[in-house]
Amino acid sequence: MFAGNVVDQRHGAPITIGYGRYAPNQRLVETLAVDDVMIVIEGRLSVSTGGSTETAGPGEIIHMPKGEHVTIQSHDEGALTAYVTYPHWQEAQA
Template identity: 30%
Template sequence: MTITHYTSKDAKFFQYLDKEIFVGDVLDPSNSGHMSAGYYRNKKKGEKNEWIVTYDEVLVVTKGALTIRTADGAKTAKAGEIIFLTKGTALVYEAGEDDTEVVYVSYPHWMDAQQRSEHAHLLNSYHPVGGSAETA
């Protein structure tokens, strides 16, 4: 059995366009055979990014509040609450408060699933950042 400990300092962060929205994996195909896990940070209340999930995803809000908007309406989770998204959901992630942070877990690997989907073009909105989102 192996136990590995990660913090946000271990994440490989990507930034959404020129906004202060960051996604950083700590589990990816290099260290996990089945799933992804990492951090989503959105620094400004009301900032949004559109997406279509091509995997199942659990979002655990650790700071602030996160609103998920879909054609069916909106759901907001605050620190300590969880949102579950199923494969195929078209949505908008929106920070409900400044400095929102979320821990996500996806199955299978979110980036691999996205690259193999008809929605791969959505990845073009992200670019790698040096260091962590805390210093970006």
């Protein structure tokens, strides 16, 4: 998975805005240190939290609250997303 920030703490913003690229059938398991909103631009992603799974395609939004244990899974075509996090994810993971 590749994440590239466009706006973050370097710009004095209280949020991080960027793009993420997922390879085909890639899986990311993480406990979120920030509130995260992803907008799917291309491809599809499934996000599992607890006992539920939400799948999103182009133009759809997934919200993942801080503290949630999530599994993000791309599908055969991979995915391109835009994201907004609060606070900055780099600082929260440090």
